[in-house]
Amino acid sequence: MKKTLILGAVLFFCMIGKGTVSHAEEHQEFVTYSLFNEKKQVTNVITEEGEELIITIEKEPSLSRALGNGTYTVSTERRGSWKASYQVIVKNNSITTTKNASATAISGSFTSKSLRIDNSKQATYYLKRKVGTSTATINIRAKINGSKLNVSVLS
Numbered sequence: 001m002k003k004t005l006i007l008g009a010v011l012f013f014c015m016i017g018k019g020t021v022s023h024a025e026e027h028q029e030f031v032t033y034s035l036f037n038e039k040k041q042v043t044n045v046i047t048e049e050g051e052e053l054i055i056t057i058e059k060e061p062s063l064s065r066a067l068g069n070g071t072y073t074v075s076t077e078r079r080g081s082w083k084a085s086y087q088v089i090v091k092n093n094s095i096t097t098t099k100n101a102s103a104t105a106i107s108g109s110f111t112s113k114s115l116r117i118d119n120s121k122q123a124t125y126y127l128k129r130k131v132g133t134s135t136a137t138i139n140i141r142a143k144i145n146g147s148k149l150n151v152s153v154l155s
Contacts, residue, residue, distance in 0.1 A: 030143075031043045031055045032149070033057040033148065035068035035090065037059065039058075041056070042056045043055050043056075047155070051078060052078070053076055055074075056075040056076075057151055059072050060072070068147060069091050069092070070090060072088050072149060074125075074140065076151075081106055081107055082103065082104065082108075082138075083103070083106070084101075084102065086099070086102070086115050086123075086140070087099050088142050088149075090144065090149070095121065095123050098115050098116070108129055111128045111129070112128035124140065124142075125141075126139055127139070127140070137155060138153065138154075139154040139155070141154060
C-alpha cells in the first residue's frame with residue numbers, strides 16, 4: 001500500500017513537472033493555451049486531410065508580473081515535411097508585436113512567408129509551400145479569446 005502511494009505521488013509530480021502533452025485529436029479546429037499557464041504545451045492534431053501536426057505553445061520567461069502579459073512562442077511541425085514558428089507579444093489582452101518568424105521545409109521549399117498582425121486579437125503566419133509541381137497554403141494563426149490563446153493551422 002505504501003509503495004503504491006509513493007509510486008503514485010512520484011508519477012503525479014513527474015507529469016506536472018514536464019508541461020502538458022496531449023495526444024492526437026481528430027479534426028481539432030484549434031489548440032487552446034491559457035495565458036496564465038507557465039508551462040510548455042505540446043498537442044498532436046489530426047487535420048481533415050489526415051495529416052498529423054505537432055503544435056507547441058510556450059510562454060517565454062519574463063520579469064513581468066501582469067498575468068497573461070508576455071511573449072509566447074507558437075510552433076507547428078509536420079514531421080518529416082516542415083516546421084514553422086513565431087512569437088507573439090501579448091499586453092493587456094492584445095497582440096502588440098510579432099517577431100522571430102521561422103519556417104523550414106524538410107521536403108520541398110517555402111516560396112512565400114509573411115507574418116502579420118491581422119487585428120489586435122489575431123496574428124497569422126502566412127506560408128506557401130511547394131513540393132514538386134503542387135503548391136500548398138499553410139496559415140498558422142494565434143488568436144486571443146478572453147484569457148486563452150487559440151492556435152490553429154489552416155490549409
